[in-house]
Amino acid sequence: MGNRQMTLEVKNLVGGYSQIPVLKDISFAVKPGNVVGLIGLNGAGKSTTINHIIGLLTPQKGSIKLNGVTLREDSQAYKSHLAYIPETPILYEELTLKEHIELSIMAYGLDNDRAWKKANELLKIFRLDNKLDWFPANFSKGMKQKVMIVCAFLTESDFYVIDEPFLGLDPLAINDLLELIVSEKERGASVLMSTHVLATAEKYCDWFILLNKGEIKTQGTMVELRQAYNKSDASLDEIYLGLTKDEVTR
Numbered sequence: 424m425g426n427r428q429m430t431l432e433v434k435n436l437v438g439g440y441s442q443i444p445v446l447k448d449i450s451f452a453v454k455p456g457n458v459v460g461l462i463g464l465n466g467a468g469k470s471t472t473i474n475h476i477i478g479l480l481t482p483q484k485g486s487i488k489l490n491g492v493t494l495r496e497d498s499q500a501y502k503s504h505l506a507y508i509p510e511t512p513i514l515y516e517e518l519t520l521k522e523h524i525e526l527s528i529m530a531y532g533l534d535n536d537r538a539w540k541k542a543n544e545l546l547k548i549f550r551l552d553n554k555l556d557w558f559p560a561n562f563s564k565g566m567k568q569k570v571m572i573v574c575a576f577l578t579e580s581d582f583y584v585i586d587e588p589f590l591g592l593d594p595l596a597i598n599d600l601l602e603l604i605v606s607e608k609e610r611g612a613s614v615l616m617s618t619h620v621l622a623t624a625e626k627y628c629d630w631f632i633l634l635n636k637g638e639i640k641t642q643g644t645m646v647e648l649r650q651a652y653n654k655s656d657a658s659l660d661e662i663y664l665g666l667t668k669d670e671v672t673r
């Protein structure tokens with residue numbers, strides 16, 4: 424601590440899946456203890472940004488630093504600081520819930536007792552504590568999503584990347600997840616989440632990145648977005664729709 428290092432620093436990122444870039448020179452940072460919302464229409468580049476951050480894609484230009492290092496400089500350090508919850512749960516057919524948790528503990532090299540203590544708390548919150556010997560591959564969509572949440576949050580990482588966290592969760596689970604995000608934030612962890620649920624983003628995010636066609640249209644706090652939009656009581660929904668309308672009707 425002491426220094427003012429950002430948790431995540433994305434600088435002039437150009438990237439995508441082929442030589443034709445999806446992301447065209449995007450820059451943003453995530454501060455320790457901040458929840459950042461990545462907002463944009465379908466195809467804006469949210470998942471592509473996330474895929475670059477988690478290392479599934481390599482930048483064509485620019486850099487991505489997590490706690491000061493790029494994935495290339497020190498992949499182990501980079502990955503050990505980051506926990507990721509994908510939009511579509513990734514589960515192993517042949518593993519039980521207990522084995523999925525053991526796999527996360529191993530992958531992150533966590534202290535077994537501490538991690539299980541945390542896991543048990545999370546399992547209780549998400550009402551999965553009596554399902555340790557079950558196979559999550561057969562769970563309902565929402566339950567699968569909860570398994571991914573438990574496996575991510577038991578790592579007590581510095582930085583969480585969550586792609587569309589609210590999709591498929593029941594209202595109770597959405598509330599539990601939001602409480603979890605708040606408590607992680609209070610611990611000093613940061614969260615980057617992509618979402619279409621703007622009312623929730625408005626309530627929980629400290630910073631907003633409005634992506635459009637692979638470019639950052641605008642970013643800032645709610646106060647800054649309202650100033651830029653010239654309306655002091657505008658909702659995120661209103662601001663976002665206002666900013667994208669011209670582009671969409673073109």
Ligand SMILES: Nc1ncnc2c1ncn2[C@@H]1O[C@H](COP(=O)(O)OP(=O)(O)OP(=O)(O)O)[C@@H](O)[C@H]1O
Nearest residue numbers: 439440441445463464465466467468469470471472
């Ligand atoms: N695997 C892929 N290969 C090639 N192009 C892709 C691939 N995945 C996405 N794209 C393209 O990248 C662009 C951005 O897509 P991306 O998935 O990042 O959008 P998004 O903002 O996450 O959208 P959504 O809200 O629908 O999830 C789109 O034009 C899409 O066609």
